[in-house]
Amino acid sequence: MVKKASESLVVMTELVLPNDTNNFGNLMGGRLMYWMDIAAALAAMKHCAAPVVTASVDNISFETPIKIGNVVHIEAKVTRAFNSSMEVHMNVWGEDAIQQYRYKSNEAYYTFVALDPNGKPRSINALEPETDDEKKLFEGALRRRQIRLILGGKMKPEDADELKALFVK
Template sequence: MTTEQARPMGRSRSIMTELVFPTDTNHHGTMFGGTLMNYIDKISAIAAMRHCSKPVVTASTDSLDFLAPIRMGETVELEAFVTWTHRSSMEVYVVVRAENLFTGDRRVTCTAFSTFVAVDENGKPVAIPSVLPENDAERKLHDSAPERYEMRKKRRAQRYSTTE
């Protein structure tokens, strides 16, 4: 991490809201998982860039948990923020909520953790500032992040290819 002062988690907080149309759904009338994954990657990248003020690339997405369906006609709200940083990488947490605009019913439908790497104009990793949690919920995510980081490292080391 740079010697630059730590930045509060709130600085990276980003919110995206979309209405779910028929073209966003599958034959069950619920949102395509791939469409939601696209939204998650976009909002995560925005949060990461807000934190480090640099271009970023997606390094991984893990712990993508679909908890409940999102139905056609509902809104989908994605909230993302940086929870932890390493030298040039940062973990971004996303929570997805669906809302029925007629009843006001809101529910968490998905959560995800993604890792982004800040890069320079040549695509090389660059150091970034650390992140500072501002409340108990953020502290909990921040304090548990090193364990998730180690699990990602272990998973990368165990990768294999069927073409090798």
């Protein structure tokens, strides 16, 4: 079965309370990563209709801090499905509801693995991107996967054909 990327979209909203902040009144990075993990897992589960576990977290870039009292919006969507794993891209937005403006806080890629009833990896649905943005993320996902596999010691750099294509003519 093939599913559309849009079918996995999850938008999670949280209010930044005092217990969520550091000494500077900014949302703690660890708390944000926790919320992002939940949103990404929900998107992955929507795609594969199975329990999932986080396999990797990479490229979390913190651009703008989110202040106490602001709202956090996490948009998560599956970008590509492989055999049993899938990549989820997230954009995080802060919102000052009083001043009524929204700002980009960060983005990241998480990888999840779908599990069967015995807790073993299981095959998942293929993914079909529709929009130009979805197609761009879909195409880049294979290269990002190869980087993750190399860094994790599961692939030799010389076997990363998609990455070699970027540098070797």
